[in-house]
Every structure is written in C-alpha cells, then in structure tokens.
Amino acid sequence: MEMKVISRDSSPGSSDLDSDQSENERGRWGRKMDYMLSMIGYCVGLGNIWRFPYLCMRNGGGAFLIPFLLFLMVCGLPLYFLEVSLGQFTGKGCFHVWEACPLFKGIGVGMVCVLFVVTLYYNIINTWTLFYMGSSFFSPVPWTRCDEEWNTPACINDRPTATSNGTLMNVSVSSIHSNYSTTVGILNGTKVVGITSEEQFWFNHILDLSDGLHDIGTLNWRLTLCFLIAWIVVCLCLIKGVKSLGKVVYVTATLPYLLLTVILIKGLTLPGSMDGIVFYIRPDFNKLANIQVWLEAGLQVFYSLGPVNQYHYILQVWLEAGLQVFYSLGPGWGPLITMASYNKFNNDCYRDSITLTLISEGTSIFGGFAIFTIIGYMSHLAGKPVEDVVQAGPGLAFLVYPEALSQLPFPNLWAVMFFVMLFSVGLDSQFAPLEGCLSAVSDMFPRLRRHKALLSIVSCVFFFLVGLVLCTSAGLYVFQLLDWYIAAFSLPLFGMLECLIFGWIYGAENMSRDIEIMIGRSVPVYMRILWCIVTPLLLMLLLIFSLYTYRPPMVGSYTYPGYARAFGWMIALLPLVPIPICAYQVLRRSNGDTLYQKFRESLKPSEDWRPVSTTESEKYNVESRFPPGDMKSTILRNVLGRES
Incomplete structure (x- = not known):
C-alpha cells in the first residue's frame, strides 16, 4: 500500500517540501496535531503511572519536584530539541542522521539495536493489561x-x-x-x-511463574492469545505508517488523560485519599540539602539497590530526578528522531520541544495525584502507613491497583476503565520503537516504502513469534533480564555522544545555522551552553555511576544464574558494538594518505548531509559548515555564537 504525500500547507513559509516528494517517499504527518499527540503518546509511558509517584514519595515528596524540573530544563529539553531538530532537518530516521559526522554512524545502528530489543519485549506489558482487562468483565473480579x-x-x-x-x-x-x-x-x-x-x-x-529460567515450561494459551491480539492491534495501527498512526493517537493519547481525571475525581471521594495526596506532595527538603547529590547516579529505572545507608540514600535524590526525566522523555533511543523526520521542514521544532516536554512531564505530576488518592484509600483500608502500600514497577499496576479497585463500588467498571487507560498508554509507547525499526529498514531499502503495509505485517509477525518465549512460565524472568540490561549503559552514552558531536565536532554554531534554515531563528545561547557543557557533563555522571551502582537483577527472591547475567551483559553491550565496527569501515573508505588524514575527513559531514527540503538542499553548501578558527574562537562560536 503506497504512502500518499499530504498536500502542502498553503500558509506563509511552507513553500518548500511536500510537493517535491513522490508518493513512494517516507510520508508526512497529515496534521500538526497528529505529530503532537504521537509525541505525547510516546513520552507519556507506563513509567509516568507506576514509577514517578513512587520516586516522588520516597525522595522528599513535593521537594522532589525541584530537581525534577531542574533536570527537565537542563538535560531533558536540550536532548529532546536536538533530536527532533536532527530528524526534521534531514527527513531521516535515527539510522541515517549521522552523516554530519560519519565516524559515529555506529550510534544509529546501536539505537536501532535498542529499539529492536525494546520492541521485542515491551508488548508483553500490553498483553498483561489485556488479560486483566478481559478478566475485569467477570463478577466478582477473579483476583x-x-x-x-x-x-x-x-x-x-x-x-x-x-x-x-x-x-x-x-x-x-x-x-x-x-x-x-x-x-x-x-x-x-x-x-x-x-x-x-x-x-x-x-x-x-x-504468569504461571516457574522456579527460574531453567524451567521454561509451556506456553500459557490465554496469555499467548492476548499477546496475539496485542500485536494485531499494533499492526493495524501502523499498517499505513504515520498516516494511520496519526489517526489512532487521537484516541490512545487523549484517553489516558480523560480516565486519569475520572479516577482522580472518584479517588477524592474515598476515605483516606487526602492522606495519600498529602504524603505525595509533602516536601522534605532535608533530602535535598547535601551538595554531593550532584555527584552520584543510579539507574533506578532498572535497578533495585536494596538496603542502603542514609548517606547513600540521600545522594540518590537529585540523580533519580534526572534519570526519571531522561528515561520518560526518551532521548537517546531514536524514536524522537524518527517521529520528527515526518514533520514539515519549516515546522517550529523549538516551540514544539518546549511544549511537549512540559506536557509530557506535567502528566507525571498530574498522574501522581490520581494514583495517590487510591494509595491513600488502600492505606486507610489496611490501617498501614502510605509508604507500606507503595511500590514501583509492574507490581504497582498489577497487584496494588487491582486490589484497590476491587474495594470500590462497581469494581468491574473501575477495573475496565483503569486497564483501558494502561493499554492506551502502553500502545503509544509500543508504536514509536516499532516505527523506529520500520523506518530504519525502509531508509536502508527505499523500495520497501511502497510496501509499507506488507513490511508492517511481516515485522509484527516476526516480533510475535520471537516474543512467544515471554508467554511461557519463565516469561517474567526473560522480560526482567532484557529490561534490566538493554538500556542500562547505552542510552546515557548515546545522549552524551550526541551532545559532543553536534556541540563540538559538527559544532553548535553549524547546528544553529541549520535550525535557522528551518524555523527562521537561531538557537538561543542558553541552549548552546547546555548542548556543549552542562548536558554532556550530567550524562557522563549518569554513565559513570550507572556502572558504580550496578547490581545483578532479581525477581523477588530469585537470583539470576551466571549464564543469564552473562547473556544480560551481551545485551547491554550489543548497542555499543556497532560504534567501533562502523568507525573502522568509515576510516577505511575516507580520503587521505595517513590515518590522521582519514580521521580528520571522517569527522566532516558527508555529501549526504543536507536538508530534506529540495529547495534548501540545492542551495546548501556542506563545506561552508566548517569555518576556520583557533580553539578560542571555536569555543566562543559554538557556545556564544560569536568569535570574540
């Protein structure tokens, strides 16, 4: 099925791109709102529902919002803006935007590796949600x-x-x-x-959970059926690429807000709800007082650190805020680049970045209020402190909430509503990684763009068949192993390399000029400072201390055997392997007689680095992107936009 190009916008300033593309090209978002809702759907994931409230509760309540919002501005927003600018400027996915610095093409391959593994296992969460959703129609609810x-x-x-x-x-x-x-x-x-x-x-x-990875067991036919349904839904939503996705997100991206609002209103009527909210927002500034909180990081999104002393615990507060921003917004994975590549060339990506980051992370705060009304109610029923009924991760969604919902009047209604909301959020989070994989394949083999539907169907069938291991009795162990390792170290590294490449090697000044071609104004000085200095420094700290705080994965009391941990490390290193391999291949093909000359050439943009707009591409001169200058002038030009 062919992707038809959307007609060009007749508004001023949109006179460049859409009519230049043939029908078998990558396609465009039909409307600006399609893009906005798709990005919101991608960024507002299950972590906003089952992780942020927990982190806020255990890290000082309302005081946690201070480092959270600070990291949002100095780390999340700069990376977000950089990636959507790259996608929109080149009109290509994460696999092909590295022509600005060919030596690091392997980063794009590594991003696709991450997306491949995430796509493989993430849909099992939607499968669990479907199982609960179907069970919610039985009275009394079976759990x-x-x-x-x-x-x-x-x-x-x-x-x-x-x-x-x-x-x-x-x-x-x-x-x-x-x-x-x-x-x-x-x-x-x-x-x-x-x-x-x-x-x-x-x-x-x-789950029909077995005793460990050594006991795979058999397929759970009920779970397998739900897994099949989940993949069918995903396939139908993406069968026409962004054209069909842009319509689906009007439901999947907006429904969670409606249902969260309903749950919040209902929750406020329950006894104990205000205790939960007070516990959620009550500030404890003592946990933010130590200046050394800036010096330690832990990948809490994947790791359970276990018992820690008070000093170590205090040090995690600020850094958990940064990690929550980094992982919820999703820079470093590649989908932001891919989704923005379907934008019109002159779209104001700077304004969109600010709007979308505030909406996405504001959802975390808003969702926390809805969640803690229910948690406060559970605390009231159990006669226990709020902190004793709160946990992060799947246990919050599939153990704590079902118990709370069963205590409400008309439990079936509230259970269906809650799991429909989770399914909507999960679908949006599944769309972007899969579309990133499909975009990488179609960018590599442009002829496949004419067969978008077939490519989507074949890909979904492949992921379904390979993912069947997640429907066995050892499925939870496989899920935890993949989720623990795949993004553990590669994402902070990719984000840091992005800042270094486009801040210093290609240059923030050159990137600013490219963005100015699109939106008519250059990048503000504060954004250049973040790209060049602040954001890469923070990401370097995240990377260093993710290694420092490493702990082997566990599921309950089950400890993974040595061979499983070895496989996990292979998964963790998989996205990093393409970087040296691709760098070696680029060096071999680069012009120059000596290794140093080849190295210098491999850092320069290739002839393929140019705007996707045909009109702007004809005028674009790659060589003019590298004005000469000494170190001092280079630093001033990239950071401040001037040479003196």
Whole structure:
C-alpha cells in the first residue's frame, strides 16, 4: 500500500517540501496535531503511572519536584530539541542522521539495536493489561477470589484487620506456601503471613511463574492469545505508517488523560485519599540539602539497590530526578528522531520541544495525584502507613491497583476503565520503537516504502513469534533480564555522544545555522551552553555511576544464574558494538594518505548531509559548515555564537 504525500500547507513559509516528494517517499504527518499527540503518546509511558509517584514519595515528596524540573530544563529539553531538530532537518530516521559526522554512524545502528530489543519485549506489558482487562468483565473480579483453580491453601482474599479484643478478622489461610509467602499484616507485634488472592492471580494464573529460567515450561494459551491480539492491534495501527498512526493517537493519547481525571475525581471521594495526596506532595527538603547529590547516579529505572545507608540514600535524590526525566522523555533511543523526520521542514521544532516536554512531564505530576488518592484509600483500608502500600514497577499496576479497585463500588467498571487507560498508554509507547525499526529498514531499502503495509505485517509477525518465549512460565524472568540490561549503559552514552558531536565536532554554531534554515531563528545561547557543557557533563555522571551502582537483577527472591547475567551483559553491550565496527569501515573508505588524514575527513559531514527540503538542499553548501578558527574562537562560536 503506497504512502500518499499530504498536500502542502498553503500558509506563509511552507513553500518548500511536500510537493517535491513522490508518493513512494517516507510520508508526512497529515496534521500538526497528529505529530503532537504521537509525541505525547510516546513520552507519556507506563513509567509516568507506576514509577514517578513512587520516586516522588520516597525522595522528599513535593521537594522532589525541584530537581525534577531542574533536570527537565537542563538535560531533558536540550536532548529532546536536538533530536527532533536532527530528524526534521534531514527527513531521516535515527539510522541515517549521522552523516554530519560519519565516524559515529555506529550510534544509529546501536539505537536501532535498542529499539529492536525494546520492541521485542515491551508488548508483553500490553498483553498483561489485556488479560486483566478481559478478566475485569467477570463478577466478582477473579483476583479477589480464593476458590479458583490457581489458588493455593495459603490464599488470603482480605487483608487482616484487628478487632478491639485483639483477634484477627478476614483471614482465610490454612497453610503457608514457602515460595510465595507474604507478610500481609501485623497484630500485636506478630506477623500474619499468607499469599493474597491478587498475588496468586498474578503469579499463578497470568504468569504461571516457574522456579527460574531453567524451567521454561509451556506456553500459557490465554496469555499467548492476548499477546496475539496485542500485536494485531499494533499492526493495524501502523499498517499505513504515520498516516494511520496519526489517526489512532487521537484516541490512545487523549484517553489516558480523560480516565486519569475520572479516577482522580472518584479517588477524592474515598476515605483516606487526602492522606495519600498529602504524603505525595509533602516536601522534605532535608533530602535535598547535601551538595554531593550532584555527584552520584543510579539507574533506578532498572535497578533495585536494596538496603542502603542514609548517606547513600540521600545522594540518590537529585540523580533519580534526572534519570526519571531522561528515561520518560526518551532521548537517546531514536524514536524522537524518527517521529520528527515526518514533520514539515519549516515546522517550529523549538516551540514544539518546549511544549511537549512540559506536557509530557506535567502528566507525571498530574498522574501522581490520581494514583495517590487510591494509595491513600488502600492505606486507610489496611490501617498501614502510605509508604507500606507503595511500590514501583509492574507490581504497582498489577497487584496494588487491582486490589484497590476491587474495594470500590462497581469494581468491574473501575477495573475496565483503569486497564483501558494502561493499554492506551502502553500502545503509544509500543508504536514509536516499532516505527523506529520500520523506518530504519525502509531508509536502508527505499523500495520497501511502497510496501509499507506488507513490511508492517511481516515485522509484527516476526516480533510475535520471537516474543512467544515471554508467554511461557519463565516469561517474567526473560522480560526482567532484557529490561534490566538493554538500556542500562547505552542510552546515557548515546545522549552524551550526541551532545559532543553536534556541540563540538559538527559544532553548535553549524547546528544553529541549520535550525535557522528551518524555523527562521537561531538557537538561543542558553541552549548552546547546555548542548556543549552542562548536558554532556550530567550524562557522563549518569554513565559513570550507572556502572558504580550496578547490581545483578532479581525477581523477588530469585537470583539470576551466571549464564543469564552473562547473556544480560551481551545485551547491554550489543548497542555499543556497532560504534567501533562502523568507525573502522568509515576510516577505511575516507580520503587521505595517513590515518590522521582519514580521521580528520571522517569527522566532516558527508555529501549526504543536507536538508530534506529540495529547495534548501540545492542551495546548501556542506563545506561552508566548517569555518576556520583557533580553539578560542571555536569555543566562543559554538557556545556564544560569536568569535570574540
């Protein structure tokens, strides 16, 4: 199926590109709103729902917003703006924008490697959500029952509460299962141990979890069916590329806001909800007081650091804020470049970057209010402090929320609403990595652009078949292993290299001139300073301390064996391997008699580095991008836009 080019905008200043492209070209967003909603959908992911509230709670409440917003401005926004500018200027995906500095073409290949692995495993989250969504139509909701085939004698379908005379109520446990025993309450200093019905539904019914990677088990046919449905939905949404995606996001990107608002309003009517909100926003500035918080980093998005001393804990606060911004906005992965490459050439990408970063990260803050009304309600029901019912990751979405929703009036309605919201958010996060992979393939083989539908179908079938291992009894272990390692070290490195390449090697001044061709004004000085100095320094710290704080992955009490950790390190290094390989190939083909001459030539833009606009490309002179000058003038020109 051919991608038809959208007609050119008749507004002033849009007289350059669209009519120059034939029907088999990459295509364009039909409307500006298609692009905006797609970017919001990509950036507003499940981490906004199940990670940000947790980080805010444990890192000083409202005080956490100070480093969060600061990192948003000095790290998230500059990288975001840089990547969308690259995509829009070149009209190419992350695989081909490195013609500005051919020596580092391997970064584009590495980004595609990350996208490939993420695309492979991410849809299993949507699969779990579909499973819960379908189960939400049964009354009573099945995760509240202890008389199903997947339940064990240790099942507890109500949290224990104590009466005035000290006896326990609502406990229906006859024996303790050694593998999954959980402390569900404390009475008179004595722990009450059992397995909640929500945990058994999750571990025994949905996951059918085995004892480890060594026990793959069989395919769970229910989960496999949901996995197939999830991939069919993704395929249909992307079957015409950005043309169909631009229509789908009107639902998937806006529905979560509507449902979050409804959940917030309902949550505010529940007892204990205000306790949750107060706990969420209550500032604890003591956790921000130490200046050394700027010096340590930990990839908390993937790592559970376990018990730490108070000093070490204080040092994580600012850096977790930076990591949350970095991973939620998504620079360094490649989808930002790909999505922006479908923009009109003269689109104001600077204004869009500011708007989209504020909307995307504002969603994290807004979602926190909705989430903590429910958490406050759970705290009220259990008679426990708020912090004892909060956790990050899938456990929050698939254990804590289902339990809370089952306590509400009309639990089926609220469960369906909640999991529809999660599915919408998850779909948006799945679209961008897959489109990044498809764009890389079609950019490499332009003839495939005429067969976008076939390419999408074949790709989705491939990812479905390979991803079936995630539907086995060891699926959760495979998911955690891939998620733990794939982006652990490559993303901060890619982001840092982007800043160094376009800040110093190609030059912030040259990049500013290219952006000025598109939007009619140069890059502000503060953005140049961030590109050249502040942002790469912060990302270097993230990279260094991600190695320093490394801990092997775990699932509950299960520790991965040595061979699994070795495979994980292979996954972590996979995106980095193409960098030296591609650099060697470029050096071999570069002009020059000596290695030094070849090296100098490989740092210069190739003839393929030019604007996607046909009109501007004809006038563009690659050689003029490198004005001569000494070190001092080069620094002043890149950072301040002047040579003296």
